Amino acid sequence: MTETAKKMGRPPIDEPNYNAARARKMAADAELAELELRKAKGDLVASQDVLGAWTDVLGAMRGKLLALPTKTAPLIATETDIGVIQDLIEKQIHEALSELASYEPEQNAGRANVTASGGEGSVSRSEAAATPKRKSVGRPRKATVIRE
Numbered sequence: 001m002t003e004t005a006k007k008m009g010r011p012p013i014d015e016p017n018y019n020a021a022r023a024r025k026m027a028a029d030a031e032l033a034e035l036e037l038r039k040a041k042g043d044l045v046a047s048q049d050v051l052g053a054w055t056d057v058l059g060a061m062r063g064k065l066l067a068l069p070t071k072t073a074p075l076i077a078t079e080t081d082i083g084v085i086q087d088l089i090e091k092q093i094h095e096a097l098s099e100l101a102s103y104e105p106e107q108n109a110g111r112a113n114v115t116a117s118g119g120e121g122s123v124s125r126s127e128a129a130a131t132p133k134r135k136s137v138g139r140p141r142k143a144t145v146i147r148e
Contacts, residue, residue, distance in 0.1 A: 057103060060100060064096040064100055065096065067096070068096060071092055072092045075092070
């Protein structure tokens, strides 16, 4: 056999590069199968779902913190005792924190839909916002007649 004929066929099994490449492919296939299994068991969550859930939690936290002055100002406006004012502010802060502690992103925000069964997690914005059905308004157009 000539040198070019040897290069055209499948490489011999005893060649180290071929065996190393085959071992890498088998390891990658096994790793992919492991990831799919963990995803099916619910042990693995997509990073986009985690990012969406955290975005929703932090957004809710921001909203609660920004609402504190509005809720607290009328309560402490008439108070002159510093101890009472401090207690009112503390009460409002604890109330906001307890609401955030029971916050469920998949129920309250609607963006992240993380499931324990490992199903598809995130809902895209195009699916979440249904397109409205549009009806034509006004009188119908006249049909055009093509004359020859």
